[in-house]
Amino acid sequence: MSDKPRKQPGPDHPITITATGQRVLVTVAGRVVADTQNALSLREATYPAVQYVPLADVDRSLLERSGTRSYCPYKGDAGYYSITVDGKRTVDAVWEYQEPYDAVAQIKDHVAFYPDRVESITIGN
Template sequence: MSDERDVEDVWQYPRPPALDPSTEHVVVEIGGRVLVDTRAAVRVLETSHPPTYYLPMADVDTSMLRPREGSTWCEWKGAASYVDVVAPVRTVPAGAWTYPSPTPRFEALIDHLALYPGRMDRCTVDGEVVQAQEGDFYGGWVTSRVHGPFKGAPGTLGW
């Protein structure tokens, strides 16, 4: 649990977003398996959003990923490619994404995977269970380290 001097106000995060390498211990579980276990994540910090954690593919069980058709466009990072997360007991369609060829400013995200924490069984940061950012579009990770209000909930799209 963070103490007060560690708390981040997401309204102080920059726009365009910033990259923040992290040594926090991040674990993602789904279907009784560990999808990710890393201490080398990169947090993307953007005004009004809880951080999105980008997880190095070297620490991802890639046997649980299945590429899918389609992409989306981020004004900052470029084209995102999506993958299904396939666990023994269930599949999460488009549960994660990558930036295979991001814009130069975000090249550190190459060979990293981001995911929707609310679609996994459990995501933890330094042992703390993550709450998912509200909404279907964003993949923010809410922990005691960050305070909002956060964009994503109904009525916040115009913020």
């Protein structure tokens, strides 16, 4: 049994997940790491929207799981990946919730990228 607090999204902390509806392209050092038409936009409280990309649309050969873990009382336990391109490593640039809580179950099998740890996250075009 976990002693971690578990919270439900609500009026004081809303979370919505919608289809982005546009292409999402993620690059690192000029290399495409993710390219999808199936991203989800997760909007949480007052934070900027986060693009969750299907893991199937990510070049997994560039990812290496790290030992870093974090916890969100609304989404669950997160694991991280580092990205290596041409010998350069970007540590913990990607996160995922392998078993997200029911309120955000749509993000299962999706990953998100820290904008300041990748070259670009482009939406559209």
